[in-house]
Amino acid sequence: MSAPTATMPETVISEAAVRSAVAADLHAAPISALSASLAFAWRAMLKIKHVPMQLFDVTVFPVMFVLLFTYLFGGALAGSTSEYLQDLLPGILVMTVTMITIYTGMGLNTDLEKGIFDRFRSMRVWRPAVLVGMLMADAVRYTAASIVVLTLGFVLGFRADGSAFGVLMAIGLLLVFCFAMSWLWIVLGLKAQTAESVMQMSMTILFPLTFASNVFVDPSTMPGWVQGFVKVNPITQLTDASRALMHGTEVGSSVIWALLWSAGFLVVFAPMAMRLYNAER
Amino acid sequence: MSPAPELAVEASGLVKHFGDTRAVDGVDLAVRAGTVYGLLGPNGAGKTTTVRVLATLLTPTGGEARVLGHDVVTQAEDVRGDIALTGQMASVDEELTGQENLVLLGRLLGFSSSAARSRAGDLLDAFGLGDASDRLVREYSGGMRRRLDIAASIVTTPRVLLLDEPTTALDPRSRNHVCDIVRALVSAGTTVLLTTQYLEEADQLADRIAIIDHGKVIAEGTSSELKASVGSGGLRVRLREPGRRPDAELILARALDTTVRLEADPVELSVAAAGTSDANRALAALGDAGIEVGEFAYGQPSLDEVFLALTGHSAGDVTDTDDQNENEEAVA
Numbered sequence: 046m047s048a049p050t051a052t053m054p055e056t057v058i059s060e061a062a063v064r065s066a067v068a069a070d071l072h073a074a075p076i077s078a079l080s081a082s083l084a085f086a087w088r089a090m091l092k093i094k095h096v097p098m099q100l101f102d103v104t105v106f107p108v109m110f111v112l113l114f115t116y117l118f119g120g121a122l123a124g125s126t127s128e129y130l131q132d133l134l135p136g137i138l139v140m141t142v143t144m145i146t147i148y149t150g151m152g153l154n155t156d157l158e159k160g161i162f163d164r165f166r167s168m169r170v171w172r173p174a175v176l177v178g179m180l181m182a183d184a185v186r187y188t189a190a191s192i193v194v195l196t197l198g199f200v201l202g203f204r205a206d207g208s209a210f211g212v213l214m215a216i217g218l219l220l221v222f223c224f225a226m227s228w229l230w231i232v233l234g235l236k237a238q239t240a241e242s243v244m245q246m247s248m249t250i251l252f253p254l255t256f257a258s259n260v261f262v263d264p265s266t267m268p269g270w271v272q273g274f275v276k277v278n279p280i281t282q283l284t285d286a287s288r289a290l291m292h293g294t295e296v297g298s299s300v301i302w303a304l305l306w307s308a309g310f311l312v313v314f315a316p317m318a319m320r321l322y323n324a325e326r
Numbered sequence: 327m328s329p330a331p332e333l334a335v336e337a338s339g340l341v342k343h344f345g346d347t348r349a350v351d352g353v354d355l356a357v358r359a360g361t362v363y364g365l366l367g368p369n370g371a372g373k374t375t376t377v378r379v380l381a382t383l384l385t386p387t388g389g390e391a392r393v394l395g396h397d398v399v400t401q402a403e404d405v406r407g408d409i410a411l412t413g414q415m416a417s418v419d420e421e422l423t424g425q426e427n428l429v430l431l432g433r434l435l436g437f438s439s440s441a442a443r444s445r446a447g448d449l450l451d452a453f454g455l456g457d458a459s460d461r462l463v464r465e466y467s468g469g470m471r472r473r474l475d476i477a478a479s480i481v482t483t484p485r486v487l488l489l490d491e492p493t494t495a496l497d498p499r500s501r502n503h504v505c506d507i508v509r510a511l512v513s514a515g516t517t518v519l520l521t522t523q524y525l526e527e528a529d530q531l532a533d534r535i536a537i538i539d540h541g542k543v544i545a546e547g548t549s550s551e552l553k554a555s556v557g558s559g560g561l562r563v564r565l566r567e568p569g570r571r572p573d574a575e576l577i578l579a580r581a582l583d584t585t586v587r588l589e590a591d592p593v594e595l596s597v598a599a600a601g602t603s604d605a606n607r608a609l610a611a612l613g614d615a616g617i618e619v620g621e622f623a624y625g626q627p628s629l630d631e632v633f634l635a636l637t638g639h640s641a642g643d644v645t646d647t648d649d650q651n652e653n654e655e656a657v658a
Contacts, residue, residue, distance in 0.1 A: 058473075058503045062452035063510035066480070070514075071445065073407065073482045074436030084433040092421045095462060160415030164478065167381040169406040170434050325384050 078171040085178020090185065102148060103190040107141045111197050118261060127202040134198040135287035136260035139219060139280060141194055142187045143255060146223050147247035149183055150230030154240045166323075173319055180227050187223050191216045207293025215290040218303055222283055225307035228314035235321035254280050279306035334359040334486050334517035335380060339389030342375050349375040351541030352389065357519055357534075359394075359485075362512050364532030365521040366629070372541035373521035374414055377490045380519070381411045393486055410479035414490040416471050417478070418463050424450055424474050425459040431481045449477040453507070469500025476507055480516075487511060489520040493527060505531055525629030535629075539637050553626045560627055561599040561608055566618040568592040574617050581611040599624065 076084075093099050114137060119126030153176075156162065165175050195203075195212070205212050230247055237243045257271060258280040264272050275281050283306075285299035335357035342350040350372040357363040365373045378384045380391055382402040390397060396404040411417065418427050425446050432442025450459045453473045463471060472492060479487055489508070493501040508518055508531055522528050528535045529549045537545040537552070545552055565574055571593065575586045578597050582604055586597045599605040605624045612619055627635075 058454045058506050059452070060506055060510045063507050064514050066449050066452040067483055067511055067514040067516065069445075069448075069483070071437075071482045076434065076436045081434060084430060087433070088419065088422065088426075088430050091426055095421055095423075159420065160413040160417040161419050163378075163381070163383055163413045163415070164411060164417035164431075165434075166383055167406055167409065167411045168431075168434060169403055 073169065076170070078174060078177075081171045081174035082177040082181060085175050086181035087178075089179050089182030093182070093186075100186070100189070102145055103186045104193055106145065107137075107190050107194045108197055110137055110141050111194055111201070114261065115201060122262060130198065130201055130203045131292070132288065133261070134194070134203045135215060135291050136258075136284040138191060138194045138198075138215070139283045139287055140255045140258075140260050142190050142219055142223055143226070143280065143283075144251060145187060145190055146183070146227050147230055147244065147251060149179065149227045150234035150237075150243045150247055151240045153179065153231055153234035154237055154243045157235070172323065173315075176231055176318060176322065180224055183227060184220050184224060187220055188216070191219065205291040205293075207291050211290040211293055215287040218286055218290070218300065219283060222279065222303055222307045222310075225310040226279075228310060228318050231318040232314050232321060235318060254278060258284060260284050279303060282306060332359060333357060333392075334361075335363070335391070335393055335519055337376070337380070337389065337391040340376065340379060340386055340391050341388035342372075342379055342384060343387045348541050350379065350386075353536075353538070353541070353543055355391075355536060355543070357517060359517050360512065360515060361533040362508060362518045362520065362531050364528035364535040365519065365538055366523070366525065366528045366532075366535050366633075367521075367538035368523060371538040373538055374490055375541075376538070377411070377488050377519070377521060380405075381409060381488055382406055383411075408485045409488055410484035410486075411488045412472075412475045412479045412490065412492060414494070416463075416475050418471065418475050420464040421462065423460050423462055424455050424466070424470075427463060427474060427478060428481060431478055435482050437481075445481060449481065450474075453477045454503070467500075469496050469503060472496060472500065472504060473507065476504070480511065483514070484516060486517045486519065489518060491521050491523065493522065493524065501527070525633065529629050537633065537636060544636050545632070549629065550626065552629065552632050555632070559599060559601070559605075559625055560596050560631075561605045562589075562594065562596040562623045562625075563609075563612070563619055564591070564621040565593045565595075566620045570617045571595065573615065574612060577611050577615050577617070578608050581608045593620070 111134070114133060115126050115130050119129035119133075123129035123132065162175070166172070195216075229250075230243070233243050233246050237246065257274055258278050259275060260280065264275040264281075267275065279302070282299045282302040286296055286303050288294070289296040289299060333356055335355055337353055337355040340350055340353040340355075341348070353372065353376055355363070355376075365376060367373050375384065379386050380393060380398060382398050382405050385399055390399070392398065393405045394408050396408065398405050418424075419430070422430070425443075428446035428449055429439075429442045432445050433439065437445060447456075447459070450456050453476070455470060455474060455477070458466065458470060463474060466474065476489070476492065479489075492504050492508070496504065505527070508520065512518055520531065532549070534546065534548055535552060536543045545555065547555070561578075563574070563578070565571060571588065574595055575588065578586045578595065582597055582599060584598055586595050588595055597608065599608060602624060605622075609619065609622060
């Protein structure tokens with residue numbers, strides 16, 4: 046045996062103490078869907094508190110993306126980095142935060158392998174609360190990432206010509222979209238066998254979405270069929286909306302399209318996710 | 327509220343198939359309220375599946391099950407309000423502290439933040455986890471984790487507690503802790519349904535036992551009923567000299583008119599004896615023949631023998647976790 050027995054203090058379980066703890070005879074009171082979701086959001090926030098490394102992706106990635114793309118492409122594409130940044134930053138914000146959403150699915154997949162979900166599922170609590178709470182905590186992460194991107198952008202010379210309200214609206218829209226799209230990652234997280242395969246599938250979806258968009262370059266130089274894809278791509282719509290809101294220009298239909306895409310993701314994938322969550326495992 | 331039903335858990339013809347696997351293949355159960363009921367069987371016998379059906383986590387393929395009168399399929403929400411589950415996999419969050427785990431459950435059960443915190447503190451203290459309350463569960467030993475797991479099940483008092491292999495992979499001391507807790511729970515009025523691979527544990531804790539093998543209940547009753555169903559008690563004798571064992575075998579066989587079993591230990595023999603007078607007669611015969619007996623024991627058959635008699639294989643064949651002593655208590 047490995048541990049020396051002598052140094053271990055005796056654990057005392059007093060039957061009287063256990064009995065009085067049980068005899069308190071406390072009964073559960075029903076809680077609202079919102080309170081349940083908030084409790085699960087709190088659980089997710091505690092995990093971040095205990096493992097702050099989880100914030101790596103919402104701090105380091107955004108910084109990396111902004112710096113890399115601004116200085117690699119800026120001179121070539123827009124003549125100067127500060128010029129490019131005005132156009133790039135709203136897009137890079139969309140791209141960065143969208144990229145971060147894939148951790149939702151991976152985290153869930155890892156969680157599922159443990160027994161804790163059995164306990165939650167055998168309790169009289171609004172069932173989607175586990176997932177909604179998780180997404181609520183993610184919204185905090187996304188907000189943190191947005192702040193990092195914007196702060197760095199302002200330092201590097203980004204100037205939002207619109208109002209502060211416009212900037213907030215852009216972030217709000219992005220959060221709505223990410224919340225909706227995360228249900229897709231939840232579906233993958235619930236279906237996949239391993240966290241690695243969740244990662245691979247998510248990347249396969251996200252890479253074309255983020256790069257085949259108008260985030261980096263003007264799509265007018267692309268071949269027609271690519272342009273067709275770029276035009277309907279929700280990332281393009283979000284980027285358009287984000288640029289317009291931040292710079293105070295005409296938003297056109299982009300906000301509507303971004304919201305429609307969000308609704309689409311939610312309507313298709315949220316019920317699917319709940320079916321998978323409720324399914325036997 | 328309707329009056330408390332006599333039966334806390336009932337199942338009739340419960341069937342659960344996973345594809346071609348008949349995990350549970352017609353289980354009947356009747357667990358009286360306020361008692362401890364043991365589901366005993368080797369790995370893969372269908373114990374966990376039965377518990378998961380009762381916990382509303384699985385939908386039965388056939389038959390029906392009720393918890394305090396509520397159907398586990400059609401009244402699942404009511405069942406969830408009455409039960410608590412401590413699963414085979416630790417159903418606590420490793421990435422939170424012990425305290426946070428219990429506070430989370432308290433909040434989900436409708437406590438205010440401060441009430442949840444105070445309840446968590448009380449439970450941690452009662453379960454000997456007070457000093458470890460602010461440490462991540464990941465750092466807990468197996469025994470501590472299991473106690474937290476049970477504490478998590480009684481944040482509010484469940485009317486029925488489902489414990490799936492509560493002592494598996496625990497060292498003997500932690501196992502005793504769990505047994506103490508179960509007894510305290512029952513004395514406070516909770517009905518406990520537990521599964522176990524340990525015959526000894528079912529014997530010690532459970533008022534009634536169902537022996538499960540291949541998804542079916544093959545025997546049911548109190549521990550003494552089950553033992554009696556196998557037959558008489560047994561006399562176990564250890565000789566001083568291994569050389570005298572062949573003589574002893576003959577004498578015992580003649581004295582009790584039955585066959586004698588030679589145990590693995592070269593000085594040990596055992597023989598069925600209907601009562602203490604038979605056992606005395608057999609020992610006297612050995613004494614008369616000048617065979618010195620170092621030790622002897624008379625007792626009812628162990629549940630292991632019951633299992634062997636009923637199934638033709640020993641429960642211990644499949645599962646022996648006694649050597650897993652790495653889960654030592656590690657409270658700093």
